[in-house]
Amino acid sequence: MEVLREKVEEEEEAEREEAAERAEWVRMEKMMRPVEVRKEETTLKQETLRDLEKKLSEIQITVSAELPAFTKDTIDISKLPVSYKTNTPKEEHLLQVADNFSRQYSHLCPDRVPLFLHPLNECEVPKFVSTTLRPTLMPYPELYNWDSCAQFVSDFLTMVPLPDPLKPPSHMYSSTTVLKYQKGNCFDFSTLLCSMLIGSGYDAYCVNGYGSLDLCHMDLTREVCPLTVKPKETIKEEEKVLPKKYTIKPPRDLCSRFEQEQEVKKQQEIRAQEQKRLREEEERLMEAEKAKPDALHGLRVHSWVLVLSGKREVPENFFIDPFTGHSYSTQDEHFLGIESLWNHKNYWINMQDCWNCCKDLIFDLGDPVRWEYMLLGTDKSQLSLTEEDDSGINDEDDVENLGKEDEDKSFDMPHSWVEQIEISPEGTNILEIKEWYQNREDMLELKHMNKTTDLKTDYFKPGHPQALRVHSYKSMQPEMDRVIEFYETARVDGLIKREETPRTMTEYYQGRPDFLSYRHANFGPRVKKFTLSSAESNPRPIVKITERFFRNPAKPAEEDVAERVFLVAEERIQLRYHCREDHITASKREFLRRTEVDNKGNKIIMTPDMCISFEVEPMEHTKKLLYQYEAMMHLKREEKLSRHQVWESELEVLEILKLREEEEAAHTLTISIYDTKRNEKSKEYREAMERVMHEEHLRQVETQLDYLAPFLAQLPPGEKLTRWQAVRLKDECLSDFKQRLINKANLIQARFEKETQELQKKQQWYQENQVTLTPEDEDLYLSYCSQAMFRIRILEQRLNRHKELAPLKYLALEEKLYKDPRLGELQKIFA
């Protein structure tokens, strides 16, 4: 880790130099520096740099004792799932296909390095590289975009260099293992990143290629320190003030030109020297920093991620170096060549020449001349055909396809053997809790608890009985820190906010007829009272009350008080008036309320020194003692009122706290009048309505009941009744009804008699067996008796009632029949 420390120092030096550069406005040749992708970066000012330097020097780099060894010995493979330890038949088949492909390839291109197709995994099982990719969409919105994913991978994993920098590794572990141990080489990095990017919907590929020394070793010495890079400042749209025709002359410049010139000259001299010094130093630094030519340039194997344009609104192809998480253009000179690339579906071999790094490569994976694919039938066939070589390519394509179709037909990549990649957020401690509420009677909407400061804030909707809007507090005890905000329009006194600390209370008002805007009260320590009645409230003594007022346009400014301070303890009242529009000083007045006695023992009412005042425009009457006396008397009354107000505010706070506690304990819900199920009142009303409706309905049914229907049915339908028929019909109907009434009476009578008989029998039985009966039987008997008596009584009542009602009902029916239009013939006679 010493290396790292050095690097940090080097970075610092780079910064310093950068700052100097800014100061001098010297354009340095950027050619010596790696080409930056972020062109819009601006470097910071010198002060910020110094701050940064300080901060960086404070950073302690802990040197971990363990070596970054990440061999298979350290990996616990016992708990890994089966898919890690064996190959499915499909995978076996795939490996065979790959071997076949590899053989053909080495036959066709004998001078190229063997393909990197199926390295061993942590269980020493060969796995095809594409199946090592496990596309995963992370459940964190922060990891949805490529830059955050790359940043996560680069931050989360520790880089381990390849065992042999000139060859791809023999092993490639699953992303789950890599995540578990938080270590990996460039292939592990890019596999994980690629899995995440594909999962997020990017068209991403793992690349096996060649990188520069810096890239392979994650050497950022020659990068600009990211901390010195400020995000591009949004340029404020300055409102162009129309230059006015008349402008005042700028204040006269009273400095000597000559002196200024001399000063400038001196400054320039100093600067020139400084510059010279800096330049020398820079040159020295540059010399030291210049990259040494790498003997293995172009041979170092590296793996990175390629993101192709098209998906997720990516406008242009670009590379991501998984070590740093930086993005690079595909033209970047760090990337020296590509051997092959793959995603979770297929594997492509680069058939283009990489003599000019990756600058001339065309990433059209559907073009089989440039990219030799391994599996057919994947959806990656976006061949962008140009007109002229249309036919030629097609032919070749066909030939190629013909050869492969036999073995590869309908063969698709087996599912990944890697387990679901999971990143668990660890070490989170709850900082704040937010709870949202609805339908609460106390109008509470949101509770916000900050765990670090222990501050609780309740937000209310309009409609709380105390017009609360926000209540933030640490404890529900009175006279503690708290802020209560109100819906001021709902309050008579226009209070917006009341802030409390143990010793002060501040209130803010708005829209009052007396223009009060602010009242601040300081309390002294509570005086201990030794009274017997402990229940009596003992308010804290008020030391000072400050009140501020808005400007009252109806009053002249010199009579309109802006601020008044009652120093209760000192018996002093200070007034400050509003400032008149064309003035810069405001009137002030101070009253000493001391009542003194002169040497003769007479009470001094008012002396000039009891009122110190400064007046902008002294007026005659205000100088008079009488005026001052009256003003003082008025203020005394006002002071009393203000003290009372403060006291009432304290009481109100107590009340609010009590109310809040009650509300919290009760937590009743409001029920909308439209909520017919829960609203009791409306439910009752609805039920009553239903009952009424039901009864109404029954009555209607009854009225619609047609007595004549059964009798009319006997007659031929559709014919008008003759008088004789009508009379007969009526008589029949009535006699039938009579019969029914009699039947009913009989029925009741029969039941009544039956009950009576049974009761008598029971009584007889009881009298006979009275001696032998157990108490339980006796109880049984008694209860039976009472029930039977009840039944008999009811039956009796019904019978009597029936007897009473039957003639009436009979008459009613008779009348009804008379009025029935179908029996109109009857009426003719009677009419």
Place this chain on the structure above:
Amino acid sequence: MNRLYNSMEPRVMDDDMLKLAVGDQGPQEEAGQLAKQEGILFKDVLSLQLDFRNILRIDNLWQFENLRKLQLNNNIIEKIEGLENLTHLVWLDLSFNNIETIEGLDTLVNLEDLSLFNNRISKIDSLDTLVKLQVLSLGNNRIDNMMNIIYLRRFKCLRTLSLSGNPISEAEDYKMFICAYLADLVYLDFRRIDDHTKELAEAKHQYSIDELKHRENLMQARLEEEQAQREELEKHKTAFVEHLNGSFLFDSMYAEDSEGNKLSYLPGVSELLETYKDKFVIICVNIFEYGLKQQEKRKTELDTFSECVHEAIQENQEQGKRKIARFEEKHLSSLSAIREESELPNIEKMILECSADISELFDALMMLEMQLVEQLELFVDKDTIVNAVGASHDIHLLKIDNREDELVTRINSWCTRLVDKIHKDEIMRNRRRVKEINQYIDHMQSELDNLECGDILD
């Protein structure tokens, strides 16, 4: 009943009487003692009661400039006079006197409550300027003409009227008539007028009232028209082109030209004259419109100018205010430090520091002010305004010399006046500011001196 003044010696409203009254009616108890010590200025008095004093003539009241309420009831006053200066008067009681005509109230424009109960007035009159009148008491007088009531229609705020005890109150129709003609009245003879009576009265007198209203509306419309015309003319005058939008100039030209008149009798000349007149009028109208346009330009020019000046002054004021605020903060803390300090030499040192601060503030404020004065000096740019005049001059050259001269001189004099005024205002402002700064510094210094004395005494 009116008392006869010869039954008792009439008294004169002299200084002594007034002083006595003011003393009696002034503040009481502690405040009264103070008032006695200092004496009360008549102009501070807000309310005065002078009843049952057998006053014959109102006099010596001119000093009571701020008087709001004056009671002169139950005297033997015969003529309303000597009240001209009491322009703030709201409440005037002249009941139970021997006044015969209403007069001398024209300047009391703020009067809301006037009582002339039990006098010898026979006609309601001379109250035109009392537009705020709400309560008018004219009971027990000699008003006998019912039509006199119509005079009261002009008081839009009048709500209470008492007329009982007048000859007209015996008329059968008295109440109905008043209710009908004074629809906004709420109380008549100390009784509330109920809605029913109002409706009845309205129905009864509807025809004549409608006619009256129609007449009043016509009058109102005529007045408004006149007003509008006057305003229009005023506007033209400020543009210096009044009477140029017609043949007025032409007519006036020929009115004095007897030769020209004679010429017109020649054959053919009258037609020529006619066309000449037409052309002349067209040119006049052109000038007129041009003048109005120029007036607009001048106005915007002036507005931008004053806006700029205002901005400059405002900024300067803000700076001054900030300086003072900063000074006060420091001053307060150093004052309290001085109070707490017990070592005399230390105190002296601190006081010295304080005075140094004060003089520094003075310097700073004065410098600000001087800066502003310098900035505003020579700042008034006459050119633009003069340019505007010059431009119109070209056209005017074609016109009749007389009129043109008048126009140009007027514009020029307006311009000089304006520039003078701006300068004068600026000087006034400067004086005021310097005075203010000096006052403030003096106050601070004296406060410090007082503290010094106090400390030394301690």
